[in-house]
Amino acid sequence: MSKLIAPSILAADFANLQRDVEMLNNSDADWFHVDIMDGVFVPNISFGMPVLKAISKHAKKVIDVHLMIVDPDRYIDIFSKLGATNLTVHYEACTHLHRTIQAIKAAGMKAGVALNPHTPVSSLEDIIKDLDLVCLMSVNPGFGGQSFITNTYKKIKQLKQLIDTSNSPCKIEIDGGVTDQNADELIKAGADILVAGSFVFKSNNPTQTISNLKQIVTKRS
Ligand code: DX5
Numbered sequence: 001m002s003k004l005i006a007p008s009i010l011a012a013d014f015a016n017l018q019r020d021v022e023m024l025n026n027s028d029a030d031w032f033h034v035d036i037m038d039g040v041f042v043p044n045i046s047f048g049m050p051v052l053k054a055i056s057k058h059a060k061k062v063i064d065v066h067l068m069i070v071d072p073d074r075y076i077d078i079f080s081k082l083g084a085t086n087l088t089v090h091y092e093a094c095t096h097l098h099r100t101i102q103a104i105k106a107a108g109m110k111a112g113v114a115l116n117p118h119t120p121v122s123s124l125e126d127i128i129k130d131l132d133l134v135c136l137m138s139v140n141p142g143f144g145g146q147s148f149i150t151n152t153y154k155k156i157k158q159l160k161q162l163i164d165t166s167n168s169p170c171k172i173e174i175d176g177g178v179t180d181q182n183a184d185e186l187i188k189a190g191a192d193i194l195v196a197g198s199f200v201f202k203s204n205n206p207t208q209t210i211s212n213l214k215q216i217v218t219k220r221s
């Protein structure tokens with residue numbers, strides 16, 4: 001699989017959301033990364049179903065939904081109906097993770113699990129074969145614009161090894177503090193998908209910034 005760039009809508013201009021969605025449609029972006037926060041699992045509230053519905057109406061690419069919420073099982077079917085292609089839940093928020101993953105797949109979506117910076121990769125040993133995606137948080141979830149945690153490189157390598165030894169089809173996504181300064185190193189370590197919020201949307205030319213990131217990751221592919 002070629003390496004992918006997933007701009008995070010969290011850093012978009014919500015008063016011009018359609019404009020920013022069209023910008024991503026017409027850019028080298030591969031996925032739309034959509035962060036849903038409930039103010040309980042993380043100390044911030046982002047947006048919910050009506051905004052996802054509005055994004056889906058215009059988005060022409062994969063919609064990668066990252067749930068930072070407690071008890072995600074309650075909303076799996078609705079996220080599927082609202083157009084999510086991938087649904088990622090947090091390891092730390094799921095008591096019955098295996099059941100949750102099966103329910104996501106049964107609803108027709110790709111299933112992902114996100115790990116907080118402190119959660120070891122080895123926690124996924126017994127579920128890795130069932131996963132389509134692991135999202136390694138390279139910041140503490142809840143906010144855009146934070147600094148990248150360098151321990152992530154070690155976790156990428158550990159995860160890559162776990163995936164390879166288990167013959168799992170799972171892909172590795174990195175979320176938080178991604179820039180043109182760490183993109184190459186992340187791909188080199190084994191990442192497949194890079195999420196980038198502030199670095200893309202706070203730049204002078206987001207379309208160009210996405211192209212530059214895509215070029216960096218393609219060189220390593
Ligand atoms: C953080 C979110 C990220 C965030 C990334 O909780 O999961 O997706 O939008 O933003 P940046 O790229 O600004 O760190």
Ligand code: ZN
Pocket residue numbers: 008033034035066175195
């Ligand atoms: Zn995210």
